[in-house]
Amino acid sequence: MESFLKSIDWWLILFCAFCVVAFVQLLYYWILFRRVAWYQAPVRGNTQTHPVSIIICARDEAGNLGRNLAGVLVQTYTSTHEVIVVNHNSQDETRFLLEEFRKTFKSLNAVNLSQEAKGISGKKYPLSIGIKEAKHEVLLLTDADCVPASEYWVQKMQDAYGPGIEVILGYGSYYKRPGLLNRLIRFETFHSALQYFSFALAGMPYMGVGRNLSYKKGLFFSNKGFSSLNNVPGGDDDLFINKVATPTNTAIVLDPEAFTLSEPKKTWGQWLRQKNRHFTTGKYYKPKHKFFLGLYSFTHFLFYPLFVVSLIWFDWRLALGIFAVRTISQAIVYYKSMSRLNEKDLFAWWWLLDIWMFIYYCIFAPALWKKPKKNWA
Template sequence: MELTFIDGALAERLAYCLFGILIFCFLIQLYFSLFVHLKLACVKVAPIPETGKRPLSVVICARNEAKNLTKYLPIVLEQDYPDFEVVVVNDRSWDGTKGVLEAFAKQYKHLKIVTVNDGSKFIAGKKFAVTMGIKAAAHEWLVFTDADCMPASSKWLLGMQQPDQDDIEIVLGYSPYIKKRGILNALIRFETFFTALNYLSFAIKGMPYMGVGRNMAYKKSLFFSNKGFAAHMHIPSGDDDLFVNAHAHNGNTAICIQKEAHVWSEPNTSFSAYLRQKKRHFGAGKLYKPQHKFILSAQIIIQFLFYVILVALMCFKATLYPALGVLGLSIIIRCFVYPRILKRLNYGDLRWWFPILDMLLFIFLVFNGIVSIFVKKVQWK
């Protein structure tokens, strides 16, 4: 319905002003789609090396993960890699994790168990557990994953091993969520895709800003030379993304997106659990470098303005069809870019639902941002 309570000339000027802002938002969208994200679709992926050249340590933190360790730890322990150890930190568990690990240790000599006892005088939380695992690791190159994660193949460590270039100190891997039924699972997987799309594309562009602890690697010396997590130990999350944000740069960071080196992870099955997880991540994002916060905030704000102004323009007859044309062009361009990347990142089934999931994700991100302002307390399990 056209706005009739505004003077005709004024309404027309307002409509064209809003349409100009819509075009600006569209051009910014176009920049991210064609000059950032498309890089991930076009980058050449080299085959995984056939042999492991240097020893490495896998670090896993587990808190009440007896069931997941029983299911997934053997896949990690049986990797096709010549020289590696697996360090599992039992972080104050009471569900039988200790017994599961001790049973595996009898079968696998390269499994090392580190125990964090409840009531310790030290700081509790995942960052302390990760630090204990890193200290116990025997090798310089550290590969990280979680207890509820499953490497896509026996060649995972071959892909995540230290590259031949000694100046590479960080490797950012990719970790998709396992497909299950329901719209929540589709939203979780699409949000994971968008997060990976961003951090992998910007890493290719030369501006790495985060990684995910389910699948990443870095040098032990990099950790200790920068005093570990000391700068953000007070934040419950950020053992992965804040560390990368602080220390990754164009000269020391590489990515690994070969499908054999993906690490599948168990998704949340309730909206409340998923919301708690995203609140932890939102809290960590506040400590990103200013330029990274600006870029990530700009993406959300531009998307917000695009949809809000688009709805507003539906009220003006003069700009109704041009606005719909911009929306159509935006969908066509995005449907050209993103389904290709969805397929590359093991989410090919979502490409048919891309426009719908894109709008649902935007609504969720706005909702999560508002909730995170009022709900401050978060913790790791």
């Protein structure tokens, strides 16, 4: 047995593994992610104007609402619409701020909740109340710390509804600020969006983000709301979409005027806690989604270590050739996709940020096995 193990060319095996990993990565870039890079929105003959209910959940968000709520209330939209802010047991000035807004904007409906729902964590309870209060079938969700990128946000998002469409996935971006942390947050947000938009376009929608998401009220109630998710902290956006989205009922919107903007976390600790919370819901995705997402992340994680091993211990020319093919493919898809999602300034840093993803996986992968904490946000 010992002689057999010594006879094996381990460096050849590792190089073959590098080839397989690179090939799988190329499949993802040219079969899946190219769908965002070269996305063309469906041509519509007439602009639609459905009645829309915009829902925002807030808890001690007076500062954010003071900065952002006006951007939601002054949308240019000709059809009937309302803005529902569910004030969930806030201890700050949120209630009084909403009363002041209500004096100017009659479309604002403030719902004040003063109790907690036992056994229901996160935003699911206030969001359910907001949906029950909604007068219209089309629901458009965002957060208190978000502002629409333009006055046409409502128009652009609801216009994606067509025959059979019940879910619209939008892009929730972050403000461009100086510093390394800002670039990392925005790149990770872009990278996640590249995946969930591409999977949706390929007929495998698996998540959306509550910062910019729309679905039908009837879809919510026909699936008994969040009842199957009440025991899971979070999941009011990604897990609900994972449950109800299908290849035929989901559409995406990649128009920059339909994006939302949020202020990114200011410290590493805040961001780490936020991402750990988000990652804990991934274990509840459908098996096929976990498989394809896991395969992509696993090969992405292995690519650089196997490249270094192949470069040093095998034929460096072959290793560099394979590395170049994958890197050029990735650069093309990233450039086009970043341009599409208004993140073009990140392209100059994309190769360093892609290497950073190796560290990112090491930091956050353990969160997939952790028990989620019962935070409100």
